[in-house]
Amino acid sequence: MKKLSKFLKPFALSVGIVLILVFLQSLSDLYLPTLMADIVDNGVVKGDSAYIWKIGGFMLLVAAGGMICSVGASYFSAKIASGFGKLLRSRVFSHVSGFSLNEFDQIGTSSLITRTTNDITQVQQVLVMMLRMMIMAPMMCIGGIIMAVSKDAKLTLVLAVSLPILVLVIAILAKKGLPLFKAMQAKLDSLNRVLRENLTGIRVIRSFNKIEHEKKRFDMANMDLTETAIKVNKIMALLMPLMMIFLNLTTVAIIWFGSIRISNGHMQVGDLMAFIQYAMQIMFSLIMVSMMFVMIPRASVSAGRINEVLELTADISDPASPKKPAEDKGSVVFRDVTFCYPGAEIPALSNISFTMKPGETTAVIGGTGSGKSTLVNLIPRFYDIDSGSILVDGVDSREMKQEDLRGKIGFVPQQAVLFSGTVAENIRFGKEAASEEEIRHAAEIAQAKNFIEEMPEGYESVISQGGTNVSGGQKQRLSIARALVRKPEIYIFDDSFSSLDFKTDAKLRAALKDETAEAAVLIVAQRVSTIMDADQIIVLDEGTISGIGTHKELMKTNEVYREIVMSQLSEEEIA
Known part of the structure; x- marks a missing residue:
């Protein structure tokens, strides 16, 4: 007291x-x-x-x-x-x-x-x-x-x-x-x-x-x-x-x-x-x-x-003298990163090294529990790594203000989260000052325009608590629109297309290609079809990188990736 x-x-x-x-x-x-x-x-x-x-x-x-x-x-x-x-x-x-x-x-x-x-x-x-x-x-x-x-x-x-x-x-x-x-x-x-x-x-x-x-x-x-x-x-x-x-x-x-x-x-x-x-x-x-x-x-x-x-002091805090990253870049570099959850006996990720460049799409694929979601949670610094470094625009993320770091990122989580309020308010959550035109454009790219306009009050339709009055696919598209309206330098999609049908998935990826042309894009996916066209694909296996390359390169050189592809696609589709 x-x-x-x-x-x-x-x-x-x-x-x-x-x-x-x-x-x-x-x-x-x-x-x-x-x-x-x-x-x-x-x-x-x-x-x-x-x-x-x-x-x-x-x-x-x-x-x-x-x-x-x-x-x-x-x-x-x-x-x-x-x-x-x-x-x-x-x-x-x-x-x-x-x-x-x-x-x-x-x-x-x-x-x-x-x-x-x-x-x-x-x-x-x-x-x-x-x-x-x-x-x-x-x-x-x-x-x-x-x-x-x-x-x-x-x-x-x-x-x-x-x-x-x-x-x-x-x-x-x-x-x-x-x-x-x-x-x-x-x-x-x-x-x-x-x-x-x-x-x-x-x-x-x-x-x-x-x-x-x-x-x-x-x-x-x-x-x-x-x-x-x-x-x-x-x-x-x-x-x-x-x-x-x-x-x-x-x-x-x-x-x-x-x-x-x-x-x-x-x-x-x-x-x-x-x-x-x-x-x-x-x-x-x-x-x-x-x-x-x-x-x-x-x-x-x-x-x-x-x-x-x-x-209780937060494990993650801003440095006393934060470094300001360069503007309008968006590169992300993992250097020998190892991370272990508190109380866990073995690391969730070990010795992870790769580079994401602006204008390129990096995909991450792997089996359940391979560390895909853990990897994407480290970029916005939701957790601090145990060893190694993560560089954003050439600056260690631990030497940046959290606000500056996260201001560069458009994050779409694995479980789509909506807030009580209107559709427009949920999209504007990504950018408070977004105009009506920007909101509509983000919704169109996210393939959400049609179902929003079919709602009784359009963009002013009310989303109930937890988004219970929209479907799983609609939730995902609104979450994607929320990230797009921000126009960030780095996009992170954590298995964000899983509730979409193949047709909508293909349309969305085609629209995203032009919209995110100058940004670094990271896509975590279970479907091989979603990530086949990525500039580089990272294959995770039990917390380590099994291989990095394009789809064709990995099909020739990586057994883990080949097994994932064979389990999802027919021989005609692979060919």
């Missing part, structure tokens, strides 16, 4: 106002029992109506002042907590946006969502409580004890017995509750993960008739969270009944011993009434503290999880 307090700096003035208002409210609450004792002892006992009206009116003013302070403190507390939550969410989001794929793999997407939403909400709720109670509770407790002693010092011996027991009970319950709160947040992550997998994979689940299996899986995660929540709530549920028992027993003891002191002439009735109220204030201040102990453990766990995200 302390580490997150820096996000309160913009609200320092408002925090000061809250503390002053709470302080004045506490003074008001502490002063009222004394005024009541004065009315009883000097007004009611003596039958002085004027004195009762005078002090009673003053009591009303004090109570009204306390109420105004309370309303003001509540308003400013809510405002501070909301602003704090907004700043913290923005900070976490911007920090996570700078993560490499390695950090996402490390924490997990579902956990990051929980930490950005639920965990920050937990901290926000406790902040409201703390702003009100961190001054009020100790002041009411200490002030109540001082005022009680001033009324009758000997009677405070009752409090000297009950208060330590009460504090001990609170401490024991808080100690037992903290580990369970921590477990609850971890189990909430698990529930979130199962739910997210169910929602994103609903087509697969239904196609394999696994709905009942997934229901059981969700029920297990849900029950696990529920059982932990019940355990912690059972512990915390003991708190209030125990508090009320101690409160009532303390009140009975005060009345018992107070009545003896009144009968002996050592105390007045008004003072006893005031003493009871001060005892209530002391006990209720401890109840407030106990409520904080209920909330703070869970919030501290949430704060720890938020700090874990904020303190």
